Amino acid sequence: MKRAVADSVDAIAEMIELETDLMWRYLIDRDTLSASAALVINRLYREGPMRLTALAEAEGASQSGMTQLVQRMERQGLLERWSDPDDGRASLVMLGDAGLANWEARAALRRQRIAALLPAVSPDDQLALWLAAQVVNRVLGQMREAAGSQDWVDAEVVG
Structure with missing residues (x-):
């Protein structure tokens, strides 16, 4: 059973690494915002208004650093x-x-770039990717929620 869990963790880690690489290298506009500013906009878009202290904590930044960025x-x-x-x-x-x-423009650009890449993928794989995305979006949302909860603690490393 431990091997299956380890294989699952490895597969999930590889998927996230590939997605992150694709996202940061090809899908986002890195010219208009710093990564920190883009992450703040993404969080506020998803979660709505927040106190500066909560925003700093959520982004793993110092309160003074977040104050400067927000200003x-x-x-x-x-x-x-x-x-x-x-x-x-x-x-x-x-x-x-x-x-x-800015958020809407970056989302539109991301969609345009994905649409431009899809013809390189077979129709069957496009369908498989769409189906997988339905599940992955739900599951990653659950994982993000768990990671953002106050009760969350580091899981035991599987090895």
Whole structure:
């Protein structure tokens, strides 16, 4: 059973490594934003407004580093800060109009680049990839949710 788990972990790791390489090398526009800024926009798009401290923690950044990044992105119109309705002393960081437009433009570019690559894949493999994506999207969403939970701890290394 341990071998099957190890094989599963290896296959999942390889899939994520291939996807990450394809994404960062070919599918994203690396000229308009730093990786940190793109990740902040992605998180705020997915999760909505967040306190700066929660955003820094979620992104694995120091609060001062995140403050500097958020201020820079505010000046670019990518982010906005508003008073937290639950606590007037705190503020929430959210996407500004330019941040939403940036996310939408990057998503459209990603889709265009994927569409340009698909003709290199056989029709049967395109169908298989679509079917696999239905499952992978659901499962990776569950894994992302588990990784983001407060209760999550590092799993025992399988070897």
